[in-house]
Amino acid sequence: MSMRYRTQAINKDGGEGETFIPDGLAVAVSSPLNPDQDTSASNPEQLLALAWATCLNATAQVIAPTGRRTAVRVEVELHDAAEGAGYEFHADAYLSVEGASAEQTEQVLAASHARCPVSKLLKDAATARVHAEPYAIS
Template sequence: MVSARYRTEASNGVDGRSRVPDGLDVAVASPLKADADPAATNPEQLLALAWATCLNGTAQVLVREQRRTNVRVEVELHPVEPGPGYAFHVDAFLSAEGMTDAEAQDLLERAHARCPVSKLIGGAATVHVHTEEFAAA
């Protein structure tokens, strides 16, 4: 077995905070909780950040950082019919400076096939990727 290139962990305590050892420490709350701290983050936001960061980083590797790329991720929480519970509906939008629609689509497909977060969630029926016109962030 090949050893891991990187390893981390996170914990979510009863104090409403999620932590990464020697790193990120954020207040967390459910977006469905009426009295949730509005400054707290939630799983939907963390998923959006994780995929946007990973997919854009992968795109940057593929273009060898010779072009600017942006990734925008939208995450929605929908009730599962019939319940119980909820499901994420997730859309990623990639744009690349100076690329044609076809070139951007090719980059998106290659990045999505290579990105570890895409590999984790990409098989879900509620996960989609799209290209869009480049706009500097």
């Protein structure tokens, strides 16, 4: 395996402050559990949703039939941990393919989920699921 790209993100502030890429992007963060949260800032739930939606849709666009648009939406919820202390994410990704049947969309979803690097990270997580849905422009 050869490395294609490498980045790093650094957070020195925890859930309030910022997370940044050295010499690059800085993202203000604020915990959704903080009643005074900065709603213009992001949080891990949103960042996970952004990463998975971007990766899964970029993969689907390579796999879907030529000329068919694809869309992915990801919902991430924060739950109390089922076992032990703390919390856990529940993540659901929904993929759609313009003009495709339900069966065709399922095929694109299965192939995309098997190939997407973020999906590969989440594939064994009991709280991460993928779904096909009809394409709708919104």
